[in-house]
Amino acid sequence: AYLSPEQIGRLNVKVDERSDLYGLGVLLYELISGCLPVQGEEPAGWRHAIITQVPRKPISLAPSIPPVLSDVIMKLLEKAPENRYQSARGLLWDLQECRRRLRQTGTIGLFPVGEYDVVSSFRLPTKVFGREEELQAIVTVISQAVEGQSKTLLVSGEPGVGKTMLLNEAFKTVPLGSGFYIAGKFDQLRRNVPYAAFAGAFGELIKQLMSESKEELGYWKKQVTKALGRNGAVILEVVPELEWLIGSQPPLDELPPKEAENRFLLVFSDFVKAFAKKGRPLVLFLDDLQWADPASLKLFTYLATNSDLDSVLLVGAFRDDELDVEQLSVDLNEAAHLSLKPWKPGQVTEFLAETFHSETGDVEQLSEILYRKTGGNPLFLSQLLKLIYGEGLIYFDPIEVRWKWQTEALRKRQPEDNVLLLFLNKLKSLPGSTLEVLKWAACIGSRFSLDVLSDMCGQSLEETASSLKPAIDEGLVLDLTFQLEFLHDRVRQAVYSLLSDEEQKQRHLAIGRLLLANAGGDSPEEKVLSVMDHFNRSLLLIDDPEERIKLAGYNLIAGRKAKASAAYASALQYFRCGKTLLPDDAWDKHYAVCYEVHLELAQGEYLAANVEEAEKLFDQVIARAKTELERARIYSLKIILYGGIGDYSRAVQTGIRALAKLGVKLPFHPTKGDYARELLLYKWNMRNKRIEMLAGLPEMQDPRQRMVAE
Ligand SMILES: Nc1ncnc2c1ncn2[C@@H]1O[C@H](COP(=O)(O)OP(=O)(O)O)[C@@H](O)[C@H]1O
Ligand SMILES: [Mg+2]
Numbered sequence: 091a092y093l094s095p096e097q098i099g100r101l102n103v104k105v106d107e108r109s110d111l112y113g114l115g116v117l118l119y120e121l122i123s124g125c126l127p128v129q130g131e132e133p134a135g136w137r138h139a140i141i142t143q144v145p146r147k148p149i150s151l152a153p154s155i156p157p158v159l160s161d162v163i164m165k166l167l168e169k170a171p172e173n174r175y176q177s178a179r180g181l182l183w184d185l186q187e188c189r190r191r192l193r194q195t196g197t198i199g200l201f202p203v204g205e206y207d208v209v210s211s212f213r214l215p216t217k218v219f220g221r222e223e224e225l226q227a228i229v230t231v232i233s234q235a236v237e238g239q240s241k242t243l244l245v246s247g248e249p250g251v252g253k254t255m256l257l258n259e260a261f262k263t264v265p266l267g268s269g270f271y272i273a274g275k276f277d278q279l280r281r282n283v284p285y286a287a288f289a290g291a292f293g294e295l296i297k298q299l300m301s302e303s304k305e306e307l308g309y310w311k312k313q314v315t316k317a318l319g320r321n322g323a324v325i326l327e328v329v330p331e332l333e334w335l336i337g338s339q340p341p342l343d344e345l346p347p348k349e350a351e352n353r354f355l356l357v358f359s360d361f362v363k364a365f366a367k368k369g370r371p372l373v374l375f376l377d378d379l380q381w382a383d384p385a386s387l388k389l390f391t392y393l394a395t396n397s398d399l400d401s402v403l404l405v406g407a408f409r410d411d412e413l414d415v416e417q418l419s420v421d422l423n424e425a426a427h428l429s430l431k432p433w434k435p436g437q438v439t440e441f442l443a444e445t446f447h448s449e450t451g452d453v454e455q456l457s458e459i460l461y462r463k464t465g466g467n468p469l470f471l472s473q474l475l476k477l478i479y480g481e482g483l484i485y486f487d488p489i490e491v492r493w494k495w496q497t498e499a500l501r502k503r504q505p506e507d508n509v510l511l512l513f514l515n516k517l518k519s520l521p522g523s524t525l526e527v528l529k530w531a532a533c534i535g536s537r538f539s540l541d542v543l544s545d546m547c548g549q550s551l552e553e554t555a556s557s558l559k560p561a562i563d564e565g566l567v568l569d570l571t572f573q574l575e576f577l578h579d580r581v582r583q584a585v586y587s588l589l590s591d592e593e594q595k596q597r598h599l600a601i602g603r604l605l606l607a608n609a610g611g612d613s614p615e616e617k618v619l620s621v622m623d624h625f626n627r628s629l630l631l632i633d634d635p636e637e638r639i640k641l642a643g644y645n646l647i648a649g650r651k652a653k654a655s656a657a658y659a660s661a662l663q664y665f666r667c668g669k670t671l672l673p674d675d676a677w678d679k680h681y682a683v684c685y686e687v688h689l690e691l692a693q694g695e696y697l698a699a700n701v702e703e704a705e706k707l708f709d710q711v712i713a714r715a716k717t718e719l720e721r722a723r724i725y726s727l728k729i730i731l732y733g734g735i736g737d738y739s740r741a742v743q744t745g746i747r748a749l750a751k752l753g754v755k756l757p758f759h760p761t762k763g764d765y766a767r768e769l770l771l772y773k774w775n776m777r778n779k780r781i782e783m784l785a786g787l788p789e790m791q792d793p794r795q796r797m798v799a800e
Pocket of ligand 1: 216220247249250251252253255256468469578
């Protein structure tokens, strides 16, 4: 009950001394009114209440208190830190004023609170600034989702313009009823790992459910099991955490690629559907779609255009210079699309006035200079402000009790051309040990956990945390409750760019090896996609033949895993790396892996429309295959592929050839006589038998005959 909203950890706001002022507010509230300002049940209810419930004024509960005291307490209990007292000194001033008035006149009367609460430490405002229209549009789509409609919301704009911040804030503050808000992010470094953002979002959802009561859990288990039917395994490939809820699932029927893809999309959409209904919406926010793998984009489009969903708000944010909205093939008449623009000069002025708690007139000049340097990009602007504050060009004058800036020096200051250079500049001022840890983090991705990071650095958790501290204090890394995150991808990029190509590869290799060892060596199943993604960046550096062949095997596993969830483009990358890892004499020394890798790769190339390459690979396998049966399997795969693209005559011809090799001779161009002969043969074989009797015959055991039948 005494935690401040930002301590709940969902507002993406750094916790500072203003949290203590909130806590003090709760205490005073309780002292005066006898009850707590907000009420909740169970941890989840409390968290929600603290973030959203607005307390009743103390004076309405205890009418005898001086009204100003009520105002003071309400100011302490403001949700956004910047609306509270900014300093204990400001609060003290108001309380002393109360005492002074009481002593002099016997009553306190009314006066505006917080007047002398001057902010003398520099802080950027933490609330979303200047996006009122956009917020309104978001509130509208949310309420439509609450009422049962399904909506798609697209938010685009340049890096740093404020997409992530806007959406995070909106979904955390606008009430969703008892619905869910889940978010996942695609990572610039992890573009080949399929469905990463979906996996992140739904993994989080399952973890949220796990903290629910038993009845609630039972309800969700029933919902999801009903929605998935016998196809649960499809989802487990992407969201392994789901097994906690619904248990292990029966294996899937094998389907040809196109059908498997359809099944995947259908089942995933049913899965999403299970979590939403009228009054209980699901908000699914996928950030940085420009880095999504092809299969994820397909899934996104499918969900966006599949009108079968109810009460689902699907949200996608992306950089419009890297992904064209057309590529999403979402019906733009149906979807809401917000294109965020950098702040206009007037907005920059207002932002500065708010930051320095001053009148717009006072910051005009500063605003002009900063606008010219940053073009109004919020990320660039905020960071530049922090930098020049650090350089002493902006400072608080305690005598005049106001903020000042050195206009001339600011004008002359060598400008950073872009935000990347600015971050590079900032990184220079960090201690060497901090930078070293950050470099490892930058290779892991934009989000990372302290334990993996400390393993990488070969340090204890405490040592790593203390190395990171300067970066956290600088605001370059955010300390979220269960993991750490770079302030922005641009920061990760800046750190990453400090490593040479060679160093990047070495680090990815080291990370791959460590993750593989941590996964227990033999069965890295669940993580295999992201583990192999690290290895696959540095294949040239691996020269131990044993390691190479082992990794070829893991790439086979990874590729098949991707394939199992219809992520064919990603699967192809893994199979290609698998083949690269095979030694020249692989066919002789490692026949099994070699055969499987080639065969998978051939199918992958075929699906990617690289027909020539595929045929070449098929021919290689056919030439190398050891038995007639193995060869027959290749033909049967080819038949499925040809059929899949509608080349039926080729499929039939391949079939006839394959059958000939197995001893079944069929003519390529049957005549009427051929038909008649077959028909007579059939009648003869079926004499004195009825169709139903066939079911009673023993199962065919001869593998060759079975292959013929297949
Ligand atoms: N509307 C805003 N009000 C205040 N600060 C903002 C706003 N938009 C962006 N910022 C600042 O810019 C930073 C980057 O914003 P972010 O949402 O991560 O950008 P994007 O996702 O568009 O790349 C934020 O951390 C914040 O400091
Ligand atoms: Mg973003």
